Amino acid sequence: MPVFTEHSSSSRNLRVLPSLASPLPRLSPPFEPQNGVDEKYEVVVVGAGPAGLMLNLLLSRYGLSDTSLLCIDSKPSTLKSGQADGVQPRTLEVFKTLGISDEIENEACHMWQFAFWNPSENKHKIIERTAVVPEVLAPSRFSYEATIHQGRIERIMETDLLRYSERGVLRNTRLVDVRIDEESDAEFPVVVTMNTNGEEKVVRTKHLVGADGAHSIVRQCMGLRLEGESLDHIWGVIDLVADTDFPDIRRRCAIHSPAGSVMVIPRERISTGEYLTRLYVHVPETVVPDSDQVLDGNGDIKAEDARQRRSRITQEGILQQAADAMKPYYIRPKDGVVDWWAAYQIGQRVSTQFIVNDSKGVARVFIVGDACHTHSPKAGQGMNVSMMDSYNLAWKLMYHINGLAPEPSSTAGTPTPLLDSYQTERHKIAQELIDFDRTFSTMFSGKMGATEGLTQEEFQQAFKLGNGFTSGCGVEYPESTVVLRDDLEDSSSPVKGTDNLSGILRPGRRLLDVRLLRHADGAHRHIHDDIPSTGRFRILCLASTDLLDRQSVSGQALDSLDHLMAEFPASVLELIVLHPKLHRQFEWDDVPACIKQRAEMRFHDGSALDDAYSIYGVDPAGGALAVIRPDGYVGVVARLGDVARVEDYLKRCIRTISRE
Template identity: 35%
Template sequence: MPATLTTQSEVDVLIIGAGPAGLMTANALANARVNVRIIDKRAAQVTAGQADGISPRTIEVFQSYGIGERLLREGCQVHLAAFYNPGPNGGIIRTGRAPDVTAPTARYPFELALHQAGIESIFLDSMKNLGVEVERSTVPTKIELSSDEALLNDPQSYPVRVTLDHLETTEGPTTEVVKAKYVLGADGAHSWVRRAFDISMDGEQSDFIWGVLDMVPDTDFPDIRNKALIHSNNGSCLLVPREEDRIRIYMQLSDKQVLNPETGRVDKDRMGPPQLLEVAQKSLHPFKLEPLNEINWWTLYIIGQRVASKYSINNRVFIAGDACHTHSPKAGQGMNASMNDAHNLAWKLAFVLRGWSGMELLSTYESERRKYAQDLIAFDKQFSTMFSGKPKTEQDLDGVSHEEFMGAFQTFGGFTSGIGVHYSPSVAVKNTHQALASKLVIGERVPPQVFVRAADAWPFELQDLLPSDFKFKLLVFTGDHNVPAQQARVRAFAEGLEKPGSFYTRYAPPGTGGKGAVVQNRFEVITIWDGKKEEVNYLDIPAVLRPHWTNVLIDDVDCTGKMGGNGYDYFGISPDGAVVVVRPDGYVGTIAPLYAIDGIEGYFAAFMQASA
């Protein structure tokens, strides 16, 4: 033990690593007012390069935390993808352009490019407003998880001990022993937390080598501001436009190009900016490509396609992001997968820490996100093989044709956009009554749709009414109010909610008697009515279904006729109505008919608990 001051402390959640996964978690938990700390060994924020594009689903998630506007203001949008293949004269020619995002329900139908420092700053500023800052120059040196069952089973105990070295304090280096309820290792591909618990990485043994260049180009290439997938006889490369007139070029390299034959290690003298530029230039021939000024950033990296064998130890120590999954940069998924791991975990931690849920909810983090990572790797392999494979030519009929490649690009659209993510049944996903809202797929995120507020005809995007505020939303589709049988169903549901002992009253925190107060806590009722703005009277809805006048929507176009309308059709809502339970992360948890509140009852009973 070093001769330094050692302090002790307690914290609910300790996050190790302040990259995108760690910051996303910290920001989410800060929003939930969870007692959280986040440390990073680096002395300062990354300032250039790194990170991939931001997918349409990730933009939706940012928006749900109230930080989407800034992301959209600062990022560079990528709408179109251009495909190049070998032409008759040796150089490349364009074989087509197609939308870069092919997911039809994407609210933001584009990818965004923003440098990692830009993304991190959005989180840092948001967290700072909530009183949480990254503790830098702080290195974890030891982590222990108690094996005491009683401790492990008590969600409020502190079974994890982490020793931290603070390298740059005013008193010189200090050591701190932190007792934590939960720890998250968001410490990257070489995760210290993962290794400390000997979690293996499953998958391919072999690694691929990638080169990356950022520059402002001087070029006559007509797709320099689109995503360009270039399949040439001189190697494949991927061009992605970035902020401030920059572009990024990804090139897959061979061992021969990069490794020193004597040492077997990456040799930066063999492959630096001039050599990377030459690789790109050869691939782009006959188009010109030169940096207008200097190369802004470059890197080489070696990466395999692997997934961690588990995502948690006893639901006390978790890993997220690159610590769990590594893959190629081609589909631009790395950072998105990481931030969505965090988004999935954060509300579950908050619920358990608030005493609202048992620890079984935490198990769904691994089941939901590890499955996704496995799918991601499978996708990555297929896509990478196609992309790196030889182009099909008259001489080489075994190569990949443009049509095959375009087909794959579009097929995988739901995947690369993040929109198609589907969580399987678990305590948090109960697959019943799907037919009552056939297009609100249980286990998938709620697609965007504009509804109009009943009281004032103000159009709202439904996703904006489902913020990441750590509440379950009950979307009560009441159907057509003019049908008397339907009015009776709605009344029955409203009475069911209000009944003493219903889930809605039972999970009320003690001491918050009033109905309004209950509603503010775990649930938010949003009533969506099949009515016309010229006719409806929002006061006709039973009071429990309109905790505030703003909570009643109608399925109608707005006053211009240009927004909204046909939401019942679009969501496949039964004329009998439906209650759709949306999880705090925006995914459909279950669906129930208006007449059978028991279905919802059972869903919540599987993991929710009344406060102590």
């Protein structure tokens, strides 16, 4: 347009950048590192794999600067090959709330289906497809599991991290030692010795998180022990561009043949335009456990013997085993080259403790990810559970550091209940993970057929039952400081139904995504877009059908919520309001004023697109209240009139400012 007059204010200059998440407010004194002997931090993260990067990214987005947060990693860069490749629907949901899911949505392989191949009664066929089921059975914002190289996941997180942190990850830096020493400095009791390119340095920190993998040095220094057993099954894993006539090479497949077992995992397209395939192959070789693993287990293993046995596992042997199990079809690496291969032994172990306290009971050292739990890769869980460990811990740690957590009550048994809930919640999941993995791996390693052992129906059944867990969507945290579930009689509960996997609201479960029609502009929205991972709690008000009446229960509840929200630090609480189908059209003037003031762009018709009330198990005539934690899990559910219950819950999690 031919403009002839133009004026702008300089504030616009920032607008060309992508949005940054707003940091959380800080009530504690600002962190000002003294010019003393030791470098000091508030948090040191050891390890920049998926778990460490996720934690570092979240803390940076919540507002910790490079001055108070340090992440070190012994590697010179993000991972270049192998390892994990599966991204579960729940992980995708979380990535979406961080605005970092796009590359996975656009470029990963999306697995929609899982095919089962079993011995055929027709001898010429040898094996045949017996079923194809959806890969993801649980309702989720994403109906597929994505597969993509772990190195890309790491790079995606690191790229986003660098928008918030100038330093990013301090690389080529390995942890030498960590110990707790309160005598010299009770505020910074964790003493960290690290080595960067041969140069040793000691720093102090308030908290340290060990995200340093299965052979965690943090875990060893803290004397934490992995418990569990190693099984004898050995598996080979190969990434390759496959030359094959196997019809289902682009689907996830569990192949049980008379000659052995193979799992096919289709993978992303690579720069050549070709598609990768990952194969997990059962290797019929007995090998004693890896000596690394034995450190935490029994010690009477002959390491030399183990090394010899393991050396028998070769690329050629794994490929041959796969080829035998997939007959009558052929499979070979295109151009004879594989991209990556490895062998591993199934072992399910979990650390008994995820937290180490100081002498006052304050949680000081944490472990996350593979440092807490090791297991087989075939269910595609490792990277996901590890990142979710960090996702669970990050906001709790941040609330503690920023002084947003309630002051410890004299009657409570622990000074840091919010931090302690990390162990309560994630140890349960770790235990479920290794239990599931043990069952699934044992089943998968066993032969299958009409005449022996496991039936294909049993295997399929195990997959289906496990899907709530493996998709990440069925995770349920137990009762704790941050999950308030007791004392609701069935008759007084505002939520009816038990199918929590399908969305029925339940404290401890993540809020299922639903599609909503926004009042302000008629935009089609996802409720997950109203709960971005910015560290805020959200009060979800499902107003009842009386919303348009004067002196309605809905109106009174909203008024009370308005007052309640003012008791907490500004911006830590956000309000989301849904309304059911109402008997007439309405304008802003017809609903309580606090909706427009507090939730103008988060006020939605919950019946126009999805039937949110029905999905959440809420009767439109009664409505309901819920609090959604910063990690997207429901913290409490209350009747619409019972704002006191919401207040009770929030005061367990967030400090009030009313006394100031």
